[in-house]
Amino acid sequence: MxxxxxxxxxxxxxxxxxxxxxxFALAHKGLAWQEVPIGFGEKDKIAFSGQKLVPVIVDHAHDDKPVHDSGRIAAYLEQTYPDKPLLGADPAFARFVSNWTNSVLHAGLFSLIVGDMHARVRPQDSDYFRQSRAKWLGTEDLAGFQAAARASRLAAFRQSLEPLRLQLRAGPYLSGEAPAYPDYIVASAFLWARTASVFALLDDADPIVAWRERMLDLYGFRDRQKAAA
Amino acid sequence: MxxxxxxxxxxxxxxxxxxxxxxFALAHKGLAWQEVPIGFGEKDKIAFSGQKLVPVIVDHAHDDKPVHDSGRIAAYLEQTYPDKPLLGADPAFARFVSNWTNSVLHAGLFSLIVGDMHARVRPQDSDYFRQSRAKWLGTEDLAGFQAAARASRLAAFRQSLEPLRLQLRAGPYLSGEAPAYPDYIVASAFLWARTASVFALLDDADPIVAWRERMLDLYGFRDRQKAAA
Structure with missing residues (x-):
């Protein structure tokens, strides 16, 4: 566990x-896990990990070993549970997809849903979220920033996803015939959006939508997303 | 040969x-080759390949087999000359880097140097180049388009390369400790620019510059680039 x-x-x-x-990495490996939810103001719950960011896992089958950082967790799981390879044969691939996702997809997507995200945080985290995001965005008016972004940036955001569309011409998953960590990295960005916002980031006819549906069908994650109502 | x-x-x-x-692929494999230059108006020289685009190779060691399309050539070389693996363990990686390069890097870079490129084509290809590129850009004033792009798009172009910078934090090459086809794909875009233009696409302090220098040191390609004077 x-x-x-x-x-x-x-x-x-x-x-x-x-x-x-x-x-996604745990589900891919077929490992069972339990989740401990923490709010933005409850970082003391993961102080044992020596840092302040989620995700943190504790592997009870291996002396309650703690591991933090999604990339380090993926590498730990691959080494500790080598069945059902996750990272593919070339770790540089997942690294590049992660670097692209962090710098392009996350940044573009965040602008378009930051107001909805703010509306979804726990009441006690609302001030922290607004003030910390204001430092990145230059304004505390997160709803206004979102509205402006939707008016001016949506087309560029969709265009920035062209590498995904081209990649999906070669197979049903970004990784080819079967999903692997690169797919999970990108799908996680869309799940981030979906759990906080109903805004249509993509056109229904976009091939990325069909791939996203395939990703939601894996591991029962469609129910887990708890989409904003 | x-x-x-x-x-x-x-x-x-x-x-x-x-x-x-x-x-790059031929040099990586240690294969000797001879080059036949063709102009835009000399597509009849490659009519034997059944299509109109370079690159085309003819492998004289294998019944003068013709292969066209850089991606198909790379796959052919990998299969026919398996020593010194070129594509890495996961072909989806090179595919994603190619898709990113074609849709982001090439498009951004082309806007910034299209006027210089036009000035460098052979005189007999000048009209063809201007008219064909005008269809993509919406104007025959390629120098004016270039000047406007340099004034308005350079910062966004440099920002769009952030995935490369993040990738280079993990090792000297995009592929890790040694260069492979993903590095060659991206380096080829910069060589495209350098052979036609002296415009500074990157800031000297950009870590991509140091990587580009490493790529130019491979296989003596620094001399091959014949940079615009």
């Missing part, structure tokens, strides 16, 4: 894209 | 990024 510390918003929503990466 | 049909600009310059990919 593995314990996963996962960021919680209101109503039990768990949007953290980096925690989604770990949930 | 292999014959490579390579696109030629004025003064023997050979900017085609897809031909650079094939030159």
């Amino acid at each position: 593995i314990t996963l510390y996962d960021l919680e918003f209101a109503d039990g929503a768990r949007p953290s894209p980096f925690c989604w990466r770990t949930k | 292999i014959t490579l049909y390579d696109l030629e600009f004025a003064d023997g310059a050979r900017p085609s990024p897809f031909c650079w990919r094939t030159k």
Whole structure:
């Protein structure tokens, strides 16, 4: 059994894209896990990990070993549970997809849903979320920032996803015939959005939508997403 | 021996990024090749390949087999000359880097140097180049388009390369400790620019510059680039 510390918003929503990466990795490996939800103000719950960011796992089958950082967790799981390879034959591939996702997909997507995200955090985390995101965005008006982004940036955001569309021409998954960690990295970004916002990031006819549906069908994650109502 | 049909600009310059990919692949495999330069108006020289685009190779060691398309050439070389693996253990990696390069890097870079490129084509190809590129860009004023792009798009272009910078934090090459086809794909885009333009696409302090220098040191390609004077 593995314990996963996962960021919680209101109503039990768990949007953290980096925690989604770990949930996909655990499910891919066929490992059972239990989740401990923590709010933005409850970082003391993961102080034992020596840092303040989720995800953190504790592997009870291996002396309650704690591991933090989604990338390090993926590498730990691959080494400790080598069945059902997760990272593929070339770890540089997952690394590049992660670097692209972090710098392009996350940044573009965040602008488009930051107001909805703010509306979904737990009441006691609302001020912290607004003030910390204001430092990145230059304004505390997160709803206004989101509205402006939807008006001016949506087309560029969709265009920035062209590498995914081209990749999906070669097979049903970004990794080819079967899903692997690169797929989970990108899917986690979309699950981040879906658990906090109903905004249509993509056109229904976009081939990325069909792939996202395939990803939601894996491991029963469609029910786990707890989409914003 | 292999014959490579390579696109030629004025003064023997050979900017085609897809031909650079094939030159890198041949050099990586340690294969000897001879180049046949062709201009935009000389597609009849490669009519034997059944299509109109370079690169085309003819492998004289295997019944003068013709292969076209840089991706198919890389796969052919990997299969036919398996020593010194080129594509890495996971072909989806090179595919994703190619898809990113084609849709992001090439598009951004082309806007910034299209005027310089036009100035470098062979005189007899000048009208063809201007008219064909005007269809993509919406104007025949390629120099004006370039000037406007340099004024308005350079910062966004540099920002779009962030996945490369993040990737290079993990090792000297995009592929890790040693260069492989993903490095060649991206380096070929920069060689495309360098053979036609002296415009500073990158800030000197950019870690991508140091990587580009490492790529130019491979296989003596620094001399091959025939940079615009």
